[in-house]
Amino acid sequence: MNKKITRAQVAEAAGVSESTVSRALNNSPKISASVRKKVQEMASRMGYFPNRQAVLLTSDKTFRLGLVVRAFHNFSPFTRAYFPRLLDGVIQEAEKHGYSVTIIMDKINDTYKDLNLMVRSREVDGLIFSVTAFEDPRFPKLLENNIPLVLVNNSFEGINCVNCNPYPGMLDAIKHLKSLGHRKIGYIAGDQHYWDGQTRLSAFNEMTNDFDSAMVVTGNFSKTSGYSATEKLFREDEDITAIMTASDRQAMGVLSYCNERGIDVPGELSLIGFDNLGPARDMTPGLTTIQNPVTLLGSDAVSLLLERIEKKEKWKWIERQSQFIMRHSTAKAYK
Amino acid sequence: MNKKITRAQVAEAAGVSESTVSRALNNSPKISASVRKKVQEMASRMGYFPNRQAVLLTSDKTFRLGLVVRAFHNFSPFTRAYFPRLLDGVIQEAEKHGYSVTIIMDKINDTYKDLNLMVRSREVDGLIFSVTAFEDPRFPKLLENNIPLVLVNNSFEGINCVNCNPYPGMLDAIKHLKSLGHRKIGYIAGDQHYWDGQTRLSAFNEMTNDFDSAMVVTGNFSKTSGYSATEKLFREDEDITAIMTASDRQAMGVLSYCNERGIDVPGELSLIGFDNLGPARDMTPGLTTIQNPVTLLGSDAVSLLLERIEKKEKWKWIERQSQFIMRHSTAKAYK
DNA sequence: CTGAAAGCGCTTACAG
């Protein structure tokens, strides 16, 4: 379909050997300027493009990175704001270094073998895992096979990880709540199978000893989970004046619960989310939340992976800080 | 780093020739069952993985598809719901056919050459373009070079395209507005450099002859554009009781304008968006809108591209229908 | 500075 011009044809047309063509096109230093110019001109005149597959075969690299994305059964992976944001960071950083990125769907079953195969078969040079459960059984195997990989928002001994530290943002959030006079607050925790779910919950627990009460309900990160957790929270103690959540989507659930019951936010209930991805800014009222620098984590993940691939560095860890973002969903405690 | 087992080593260990290993592993019919089994066992015992680069070199294919995504200067490409949704469809369909997808950032300048190069250099087998301007100067060149490509939400003679037809959804939307008694309505159009901007506007114009007035303000698809267009609309005619927009994001802008001025939606103003991607459902009130089946367009794009690549089919067109989605942002005209 | 030759890891007619 595409006319195929090969190195050999260019060589013949330019009256030099293939080796010379190769060197001329790769700007090898040991070649005369005139020959280089002649060859380059001929190549571009003939519309010659080096076959990347062949080039890569000799180099034993792929210059491709695999971003492993979990395929959930109930929604498409990129439906939630998290993945696209991560992808942004991953792609931008990868491009900077001449790598391209390939999305790999993570099917629920098996997959260790598939993923191992991806890099062993030189499909990609390494793997970046987005959201994964805390003790994923594939990690030890992958590690053992010496597969270059990095985990985002997770932690595993011996594997490169990039993470968001929830403490700074949550500390400011809680100070803010205190300054507004809140004494009884609730927390809607995220899925405890995930690193983020765990660390955010611990942070909350550690920071709220001096409240009159700080009740916790555990959910997953979804909007529906936020909705039902709110119900539970109010059933336990209807005097709660503020709720923090482990995700903005949970906060949306809180908000829709409140809308239905006529509970005014922030008048009667102050609400603080977590993530500050898409929805937070667009909600009404604008959601006060804690920034999770996901895009940054994405580019960090690439840096780390590249260090591992190119410089053989081992086990490093990058931690980024969360940050409190004030909008309009918090106000003075009304009681 | 990774121990490299090659076909040759497997051949030796199994006591057969390389050709035989090749055939055994590829399940060639002309090989004895016993040999096949022996070789396959040996291969897996040795942890042998065929080198994909080498395989592909012989086949002159890449089994990779490039999704070209425009990099805007003011926001990361995947920030808006459109791209991730498209990506979902593209990936799912590509996987079904054994292709992987690579994201290609579309830099503003040049790029024809780069994109041409991507497929000429066997980086990918073909290209899918997401949102592109109506008369993109690169299309004729790419076409001339016989590059397999398909356009999503655009149209260009000779190039495969997949599109969303706005008429059915908008027709129902407008009927709905009529049935609610609205006589003076406004339309906030999208960027007219884009196919979607144009067709949606024409649809509106064609369908609204029998209203008392149907005023149009042209913007781009953004939230801020929706905001300022609303201002303009009301300045022209404060009796407007309904607004339709060319995107949900514009509708968000309308809503935030109304929130600021204390205009009740849907009490005093009915609002209908377009797209039904992420934000529409989560807004307060839930946005009545028109579904743009973006994920479907993504998988259609892959089907079309694959037909082109594998069966050499030319110039086909897929059109999907929009659909009216009723939520809570519309009500009886109050005057 | 340049060319002939071997090699990257696979596949596939061609013989047998």
Added chain:
DNA sequence: CTGAAAGCGCTTACAG
């Protein structure tokens, strides 16, 4: 059914 050989399109010591 199986093997020896040529080939895919490039790169890179090795000579000169």
